[in-house]
């Protein structure tokens with residue numbers, strides 16, 4: 001069985017949990033508490049020298065890191081990833097946007113809130129907030145004309161962007177300013193076999 005090294009609050013991990021759920025793939029979840037440094041132990045670094053979750057491990061010992069690489073691999077030859085070269089390139093375009101122009105602002109601000117680290121980063125908050133809004137504006141403009149990010153179908157590009165956008169308010173972003181994003185969030189949450197970010201999470205964990 002596949003083994004997912006996972007942290008509940010992480011949107012990057014949630015992307016993988018969501019794809020596994022929507023593809024009906026069973027897996028064993030291994031909790032890695034990044035706040036306690038568990039992704040930086042010698043044993044974990046042997047699996048992922050980059051010291052981060054998510055990490056997916058196959059029964060033969062093969063491992064894959066980087067959330068978007070993992071969901072791409074899982075989605076290949078499924079309805080979650082287009083078959084034609086153009087739409088696959090467009091999916092990659094949005095995955096790159098998510099990692100470079102969205103996640104470093106929207107996810108990081110949420111993490112600082114949640115980990116109680118805002119005071120350590122006071123002088124960075126305004127710039128991060130501005131760049132996060134710039135990413136949301138790009139999404140809003142696209143979604144004002146399109147139901148999904150690639151072609152006219154739900155795909156891993158939507159999943160990758162949903163993961164941190166739907167919890168952006170936890171990082172101080174007011175999503176009511178973005179009606180097209182808000183409508184898309186509802187479309188994504190209405191997909192078959194959708195699971196919430198806290199699905200399966202025991203009380204108190």
Ligand SMILES: N[C@@H](CCC(=O)N[C@@H](CS)C(=O)NCC(=O)O)C(=O)O
Pocket residue numbers: 007010011012013034039040051052053054065066067068099
């Ligand atoms: N680009 C990576 C980012 C992974 C990442 O930053 N993971 C965070 C949690 S969201 C982590 O493991 N942090 C723990 C650490 O850096 O020690 C991905 O998409 O998987």
